[in-house]
Amino acid sequence: MLAVENLVAGYQGSRVLHGISFAVGAGEVVTLLGRNGMGKTTTVRAIMGLVPPTAGRIAFAGADVTGLPPHRIASRGIGLVPEGRQVFPTLTVEENLVATAANRAGGAPRWTLPEVLALFPRLAERRRAPGARLSGGEQQMLAIGRALMTNPRLLILDEATEGLAPIIRAEIWAVLARLRAEGQAILLIDKNLAALTRLADRHVVIEKGRVVWTGTSEALSAAPEVRDTYLHV
Template sequence: MSDPRPGDLLCVRALTAGYGASPVLFGVDLAVPAGGALALMGRNGMGKTTTVRAVMGLLPAGGGIVFDGMEVRGLKPHRMARLGIGLVPEGRQIFPTLTVEENLVATAAPARPGLAPWTLERVYGLFPRLAERRRHYGNAISGGEQQMLAIGRALMTNPRLLILDEATEGLAPLIRAEIWAVLAVLKGEGLSLLVIDKHVSALAQLCDGVAVMEKGRVVHAGPAAAFAADAALAARLLGV
């Protein structure tokens, strides 16, 4: 297992994980540079969400998970969050009986030294629609608004790395475009991103690199723009 490269905020090496007696990951390697963005892609069922769950401490895992130079494999999810990893989970998982504002406040954490703090006002500036819905309950807003809320909730933890599992799944094109624009703003402010999504062209515009998974392994890693430009490669690795 190789050491993290200089400049990597998150480094995953030889990661193994599964559910009970059923292994899913077979030595996953990937890295997210500080201030950069990595796209994690693959067909359904290839291990992307399992990788995220293992990184976040939601599953027992083997191998190495290094965050900001510290080995963190085996830490509980709340410890990972305190270290500075924010998760936007697949399915959003917002609190349906709390208001938009209560959802945001529920996860708020202290600001990190040297970084601009995430506050209600800053999240509302990023997503004005949430400000308009601040008194609505989580189950009374649209799917797109719920995704905005899930991102805002993760930002309120004041992360250094934001992980998005299915960043724009099931969203209307206009909402997808708004989400991609917001992620570009966040990256421009220096926030590191690990993004799972199916939209190759949008990911290529946002991300520096891509890692493509197949049957629990990373089978391709390289520049995101080059991957998007190789239609045959993308079709072979992502087509159904």
């Protein structure tokens, strides 16, 4: 579904990514792992067209999307839950969700307003509240729900549970497990290795803008040297 090949990108002449390559198949959950500042968010931003690649290729659903503007990439069926959530602060929960509604996967839409509110009961309770009045965890739920309202073929989450209370994290991991069970393709960034190894099919470890290791959850669990070298602070 998503294929990233030899991706090079950066900011204002400073190179951050040095030939990143990986793929996400249909119905697959793949993680991007690495310490802070290693290029994970830049990779996501390059995939979404928010950072223009200087070399390499990005293909989605068999089509080359390298260098396309963000709205055209998103319209092909990629839903992004960005770092920092970025909900619309003055719109209500319901307005935030309706604002992004689309059917980018084709066919009958899986995710409608009632479905998303059922997935996140906390949002149903706060549906009339403006985004700015939600807690951090509620805002993250809203950001995920907003991305689902586009009915994406691929869902990308950058720092899925960072900084959230344990009970909220557990709710979000449960939602992601349900999405996986339903066949939703997911590309995921987070630091909770225990949760990630339970959820994901494969992991891609990035160090200083390069892929240094890839493998299954079983392989990662059996590779303490990878965790100690590339993932621990």
